[in-house]
Amino acid sequence: MSATAVIGLQWGDEAKGKIVDLLTDQHDVVVRYQGGNNAGHTVVFGGNTYKLSLLPVGVLRPEITSVIATGVVINPAALLGEIDQLRARNVPLGDNLLISDRAHVIFPWHMAEEAAFEAARGGNAIGTTMRGIGTCYRDKAGRTHAIRVGDLMYPDLLRSRIAEVIEQKTPVLRALNPATPTLDVAKITEDYLGYAERLRPHVIDTTAWLHKALAQNKRLLFEGAQGSLLDVDHGSYPFVTSSSSSGCGIHSGSGVPERQISKMIGVVKAYTTRVGGGPFPTELLDATGQHIRDVGREYGTVTGRPRRCGWFDGVATGYGARISGIDCLSVMLLDVLAQLDELKICTAYEIDGERTTDFPSHIQQLAKAKPVYQTLPGWKRDISGVRRLADLPKETRAYLDTLSELMQLPVWLVSIGPDREQTILC
Ligand code: IMP
Numbered sequence: 001m002s003a004t005a006v007i008g009l010q011w012g013d014e015a016k017g018k019i020v021d022l023l024t025d026q027h028d029v030v031v032r033y034q035g036g037n038n039a040g041h042t043v044v045f046g047g048n049t050y051k052l053s054l055l056p057v058g059v060l061r062p063e064i065t066s067v068i069a070t071g072v073v074i075n076p077a078a079l080l081g082e083i084d085q086l087r088a089r090n091v092p093l094g095d096n097l098l099i100s101d102r103a104h105v106i107f108p109w110h111m112a113e114e115a116a117f118e119a120a121r122g123g124n125a126i127g128t129t130m131r132g133i134g135t136c137y138r139d140k141a142g143r144t145h146a147i148r149v150g151d152l153m154y155p156d157l158l159r160s161r162i163a164e165v166i167e168q169k170t171p172v173l174r175a176l177n178p179a180t181p182t183l184d185v186a187k188i189t190e191d192y193l194g195y196a197e198r199l200r201p202h203v204i205d206t207t208a209w210l211h212k213a214l215a216q217n218k219r220l221l222f223e224g225a226q227g228s229l230l231d232v233d234h235g236s237y238p239f240v241t242s243s244s245s246s247g248c249g250i251h252s253g254s255g256v257p258e259r260q261i262s263k264m265i266g267v268v269k270a271y272t273t274r275v276g277g278g279p280f281p282t283e284l285l286d287a288t289g290q291h292i293r294d295v296g297r298e299y300g301t302v303t304g305r306p307r308r309c310g311w312f313d314g315v316a317t318g319y320g321a322r323i324s325g326i327d328c329l330s331v332m333l334l335d336v337l338a339q340l341d342e343l344k345i346c347t348a349y350e351i352d353g354e355r356t357t358d359f360p361s362h363i364q365q366l367a368k369a370k371p372v373y374q375t376l377p378g379w380k381r382d383i384s385g386v387r388r389l390a391d392l393p394k395e396t397r398a399y400l401d402t403l404s405e406l407m408q409l410p411v412w413l414v415s416i417g418p419d420r421e422q423t424i425l426c
Helices: 016-024 076-088 108-124 133-142 155-176 185-202 206-215 249-254 287-295 314-324 363-368 394-407
Strands: 003-008 029-032 041-045 048-052 065-068 097-100 220-223 261-269 272-274 308-310 328-332 342-351 354-356 370-377 411-415 423-425
Touching: 003 016, 016 041, 016 220, 016 261, 016 328, 016 411, 029 206, 065 206, 076 185, 097 185, 097 206, 108 133, 108 155, 155 185, 206 220, 206 249, 261 314, 261 394, 287 308, 314 342, 314 394, 328 394, 342 394, 370 394, 394 411
Parallel strands: 003 220, 003 261, 029 065, 029 220, 065 097, 261 328, 328 411
Antiparallel strands: 041 048, 272 308, 342 354, 342 370, 411 423
């Protein structure tokens, strides 16, 4: 067993990219297995800042093979845009990038449908990233209107599929929103035939490739996108993404059984954030929430939306860890809390007068959950230059100990700034 997985345990944006980047030189292959260009990683590498969305973080190192596996939904224009951006900055991309022929493709109608469905929900909108992610996964499950990367490789098949899908979708889209722009069959076909030719050298059966890599004792690193609480099955449904974004998605999204993974790393922020709609029991709608947003620069990498901020939620995050089968924690952005007089950690919820440490399965219950807090003293000191656990203020260590006890997991790493060096291995 030589595989590692990096999984977000909250509502996404846990700074997983930094952990994946730190671990890449101990691995041969980095695998993305779910989600699409709704994800956003910011990685500082060689003094440059890179914003990656679909490409695995491994692409910054040519000696590593980066795999976009079967469970991912791919917007080819977005993917090629990222590839071009990297090439322009002299990051070579050749046979070190592999794309699954079983992955599904996002088309312009997916964005149009999503805009119409979200508008129809009005104030109760899911608050999606508008990248056509959910509508593409919907077609994948429905099968009748889905187009996979493998289909892009057969021009005649692709032409007829695009024409057929547009013919069937247009009346539905018009009924949802009469102002929907016409889906131009000729233009979309020409665009996608062009994308297909550029992607062709990278497209293979990644499942077979990954199994051969395992047989050759290559070390795999699975890079989760979004977080466990956004998982379509286990998250705060319906305010979730449409893929298995907890550890549960690794097997289905890559074809690699979970028993191949020897270390499941759960990444958490030292507090909680959320983008989009849905209940958020520990949300801070006050000056403290704004302070965390400002200091943590909590604005979406993909959409630029301000993130909702709140205290660390041990109930929600503990649940995220349990469904993902986590071995240890990476606590990120601890430096952001430095100026606060006191800190709160949610240890339980009170719902209809009853105390529970279970994460509610129904959104109506989650909406009613009142956090029960443990209050801890702040440390009121800049910790971004600290490099050893023992050198952290005792209040900071007490905060970490409380998180660790609550989650019943050891803290493996603490991050106190965006740079690689601003990392404490415990
Ligand atoms: P979708 O994935 O675009 O369908 O959006 C569904 C929900 O997941 C929305 O609340 C988004 O804000 C959230 N979401 C999707 N991707 C990310 C991410 O990478 N980080 C944080 N939230 C995300």
